[in-house]
Amino acid sequence: MPVPAPPTAADDYTLDDEESDDGEAESRYPGAELSDSDVEELHPDDFPTYFSQRNGRLFHSHVTSPYPLPVDTPEQERMNVQHRALVELMGAHYPENCPVAEVLARVPGRQKFVMDVCTGTGKWTMEMARDFPHVAFRALDIVPIATRYPLPNVQFTMHDANTPTSYADGTFDLIHARSVTMAVTSYRALITESLRLLRPGGLFLSGEWGRYPSFHPSFTTHTPSTHAPALSTFFAYLQSALIHRGLPPVSPQIAPLLARSGAFTAITPDTYCVPLGAWPRPHALRRLGKAFRVVFLRYLASVRPMILANGGIGETAFDELRVRVENELDTVAGLVCVFHTVHARRI
Secondary structure: OOOOOOOOOOOOOOHHHHOOOOOOOOOOOOOOOOOOOOHHHOOHHHHHHHEEEEOOEEEEOOOOOOOOOOOOHHHHHHHHHHHHHHHHHHOOOOOOOOOHHHHOOOEOOEOEEEEEEOOOOOHHHHHHHHHOOOEEEEEEEOOOOOOOOOOOOEEEEEOOOOOOOOOOOOOEEEEEEEOOOOOOOOHHHHHHHHHHHEEEEEEEEEEEEOOOOEEOOOOOOOOHHHHOHHHHHHHHHHHHHHHHOOOOOOOOOHHHHHHHHOOEEEEEEEEEEEEOOOOOOOHHHHHHHHHHHHHHHHHHHHHHHHHHHHOOOOHHHHHHHHHHHHHHHHHOOOEEEEEEEEEEEEO
C-alpha cells in the first residue's frame, strides 16, 4: 500500500509558477508567499543551538562546519527551486544512465538503505522515498531545516559531514552527495567514509555545480570575459572568498578522486547545462532558464555576506556588480550554469 504523503510547508510548486512565458521575471520563488517555514516550527530555545543571525540573515551555528551560506527561508526557497530545475533537466532525481533502480530493487529478506549527505531541505530524500517506499533513507545535515513530518521510511539526523558516522560498515546501498563541497573540508575523507559505509556493489552518486561562468556549447565563439564580464568578475570574487575560508574555489574533479581510491568501478561522469536566462528557444528550456535566472540572483544574495567578509569588494561596489550581472542575464544569450555528476559502483 502506498504511504500517504504527510503535510509539509511548501512542497508543491512548479517551475511554471515562477513567471509567465511572456512576462517579466519575478524576484520571488514558487512557494515564497507561504510563511509556514520548517525553521519557524522550532522552539525559540532551539535557535541558539542551531542558528545565528548576522547582517539580517540566518546562518548555522555549528562550531566546526565551514559551510558559508545562509540557511534561512530565502535560501531554502532557492535550494528547493534549484532541486526542481535539476529534476526537470535530468528527467529524474539522478542521471538517466545511473543504475539507481537496479541498486535499490527489492531483495527478499534484505532491507535496502540510502544515505543523503548534506540533505538541506530534504527534497531529494523525501521524493526518492516516495519513489522507493521499500527503501530506508537516512539524511544528514548540520541544521534541522528539512520537513518535520518525514515519511515513515525517512529519518533526518543532525550530523557534520566532516566526521565519521556511527553506522556499521557496509550499511548502505546508495550514498548521495549533492552540492557538498562548500560543507566538507576534504572530499577524499568523504570518499573514504563512503567506502566504509557502502556495501560491495553499492552506488556513490555525486553532483556539484561549476563555480565559473560558462556558455552553452552551441555558442562556440563566446567567451565569459568578453561577453559576460560582470559575471566573470562575480565568480572571481566568489572564488577568492572561498579560498579565504579554506574551501576549494572550484568543485574538485571527483571522478579522478574515485579512480585513485582503487575501490570503485564503472565511474561515469556527466555534465548538464542549465540555461541561465530566457534565451533558449524551446519553450521548456526557456521556462527553465527564466526560473534559474531567479535562482542565480538569489544565489548572489546568499554569497554576498561571505564575499564582503573577504574584504575584496565593498557593499556599494558589490551591489553595482549585481546590477550588471542581472543585465547580462537579461541580454546575453547562451549563458548556462554547469552541473557535474559522477556515479560509480563500489568494488
